[in-house]
Amino acid sequence: MSTTLRNLEPRSGNEIVFNAAHQMQHQGKVVQTITTTTHTRTTYTASGSGNGTQITQLNLTITPYRADSTIWLRWTVAYEAHHEVIFLVQRDSTLIGYNTDLGNNRWSGIVTAQYDNDYSTTPQVSTINWFDPAGTTAARTYQLCVRSASSTSYTFGLNRSLASAGADGQEVGVSHGIAREICG
Amino acid sequence: MTLKVDNISGVSNVLRVAHPNVIYQPGQIIQVKWSRAMQRIRYNIPNNDGGSRGDVFATGISEGGTVIRPLDVTIQPKSLDSYIFVEFCVAYEAHHDIVFNIVRDGMLVGAAFGNVNDVVYNSRWTGAGISRYDNNNDSTPSHICLPWVDRPGTTSPVTYGFAARSSGGSNHEFMLNTTYGSYLNGQDAYEVGVSFGIAQEIAF
Numbered sequence: 001m002s003t004t005l006r007n008l009e010p011r012s013g014n015e016i017v018f019n020a021a022h023q024m025q026h027q028g029k030v031v032q033t034i035t036t037t038t039h040t041r042t043t044y045t046a047s048g049s050g051n052g053t054q055i056t057q058l059n060l061t062i063t064p065y066r067a068d069s070t071i072w073l074r075w076t077v078a079y080e081a082h083h084e085v086i087f088l089v090q091r092d093s094t095l096i097g098y099n100t101d102l103g104n105n106r107w108s109g110i111v112t113a114q115y116d117n118d119y120s121t122t123p124q125v126s127t128i129n130w131f132d133p134a135g136t137t138a139a140r141t142y143q144l145c146v147r148s149a150s151s152t153s154y155t156f157g158l159n160r161s162l163a164s165a166g167a168d169g170q171e172v173g174v175s176h177g178i179a180r181e182i183c184g
Numbered sequence: 185m186t187l188k189v190d191n192i193s194g195v196s197n198v199l200r201v202a203h204p205n206v207i208y209q210p211g212q213i214i215q216v217k218w219s220r221a222m223q224r225i226r227y228n229i230p231n232n233d234g235g236s237r238g239d240v241f242a243t244g245i246s247e248g249g250t251v252i253r254p255l256d257v258t259i260q261p262k263s264l265d266s267y268i269f270v271e272f273c274v275a276y277e278a279h280h281d282i283v284f285n286i287v288r289d290g291m292l293v294g295a296a297f298g299n300v301n302d303v304v305y306n307s308r309w310t311g312a313g314i315s316r317y318d319n320n321n322d323s324t325p326s327h328i329c330l331p332w333v334d335r336p337g338t339t340s341p342v343t344y345g346f347a348a349r350s351s352g353g354s355n356h357e358f359m360l361n362t363t364y365g366s367y368l369n370g371q372d373a374y375e376v377g378v379s380f381g382i383a384q385e386i387a388f
Contacts, residue, residue: 007186008207017191024194026201028215028385048372065198072216072382083324084373099361099376101222102369111275112375114316115324127329129273129380131218150373182216 023065025183031069034062034179041160041172044146046081047153048106051095052088052145055158060179061141064134068184073097073130075144078173080123080161082154083115089130090143097130107149120163121170134181142179206262208387214262219381221254224362224369229282229348230355249285249311249349252360257381260341265388270294271331272346275377277363279321279356283311286332287345294332309351322365323374344383 010016018024025031038057046053058075073089086109089097099108114124128144146156155162159173166172192199201207208214229250255272270286286294294312313330336342348358359367366374 003187005185005187009186009188011188011190016189018199019191019193019197022192022194022197022199024192024199024201024207026206027203028217029206030213030216072218083320084375086375086377097378099222099378102224102376105370105376107370107372107375109375110378111327112325112377114326115318115320117319126327127273129382130378131220131380149375180216 025065027183029183030180031065031183032062032181034060036060036177038175039159041165042158044156044158045153046085046146046148046156048148048151050147052090052147054090054143054145056143057158058144058175058177059141060177061139062179062181063139064137064181066184067134067136069134070182070184071132071134072180072182073132073142075128075175075177076125077128077144077175078123078125078159080119080157081113081146082119083113084149084152085113085146085154085156086149087111087126087128088145088147090145091132092140093143096132106147109147112149121161123157123161123171123173125173144177210387212387214266214385214387215259217257217259217383219255219257221379222361223254224367224376225254225360226367227252227348227358227360228355229350229358249347250358251287251345251347252358253345254360255346255379255381256343257383258341258343259383259385261336261339261385263387264337264339267386267388268334268336269331269384269386270334270344271329271382272380273327273329273382274346274379275325275327275361277321277325277359278315278348280315280317281350281352281354282315282348282356282358283309283351284313284315284328284330285311285347285349286330287347288334288336288342293334308349311349311351323363325359325363325375325377327377344381346381
């Protein structure tokens with residue numbers, strides 16, 4: 001059945017209720033949002049070979065409603081790392097998020113850790129975006145990854161400084177990830 | 185026609201509103217548009233001074249700055265009174281004497297105007313965002329997410345742009361997605377990134 005109308009109002013009160021299993025779609029609308037937050041203070045190794053080390057605490061699993069949707073991924077990460085560490089994105093462990101125009105070199109990523117010449121006591125915060133065509137309605141997990149842009153491996157401190165997991169002058173933070181399905 | 189209901193259910197759990205129509209409520213994100221730039225481009229950034237909110241800049245270089253065209257993001261609002269939350273997340277390397285502004289159809293809309301009524305004065309050292317000081321203008325790109333909320337008051341397509349301007353007496357270069365030291369293809373320790381423009385229509 002198709003109905004044409006200009007306005008839709010509640011018969012009474014201020015709410016029109018959708019059953020939890022139901023959804024309303026139009027092109028461009030955010031039809032679902034998945035989030036993750038991690039307070040974990042840990043370290044990873046960013047190697048100059050391979051397709052990046054997964055920061056597993058920030059994994060985002062989403063099952064698209066529509067194959068023609070786009071998944072908007074966004075992470076805001078508190079970390080400390082050498083400025084030759086870059087961020088990448090994988091989907092189910094396959095590298096998708098990097099400068100594909102340039103190609104998959106170890107210096108090709110999305111954003112780079114800021115140069116601050118301090119690799120000890122002061123974390124920084126970066127925001128990483130990626131847009132991925134859903135392609136199917138199968139569940140998938142997106143992984144934020146780090147990789148060294150040179151032959152030297154570097155330590156990546158999640159939510160912490162490289163010097164410690166928290167102390168006077170050595171700050172601790174919180175990191176978040178969010179996946180939105182933009183309806184096709 | 186106004187329809188009054190308590191509940192809505194869709195066929196097979198989905199109520200689909202045929203494109204380009206929408207159903208929305210105040211505060212809802214009606215639509216999201218984005219651009220993605222992977223080009224590595226070197227721009228010369230002059231230090232144009234002056235200009236006022238609403239000035240129109242037909243060329244790539246404006247008083248709001250040099251518009252970094254690959255980041256342009258176009259959105260067609262569904263409603264006249266919608267807000268547009270626009271954000272540019274940019275990987276770049278640049279001198280720290282550079283500020284960033286936002287233009288809509290070449291018109292300066294997102295800037296730190298020097299007047300309390302937010303409409304008049306615009307000097308070359310005011311910006312909606314500022315290039316980060318890192319004392320490295322060679323091998324390490326920086327990045328910034330620069331947001332702005334605009335209300336274009338139209339249902340025609342509008343294009344938002346990200347503009348860079350030198351804040352001092354010298355011109356500077358702005359490297360999109362790349363570094364000063366190896367801007368075309370990058371190399372070990374000379375990283376290459378990806379930049380985005382994102383526009384979200386928020387219903388009033």
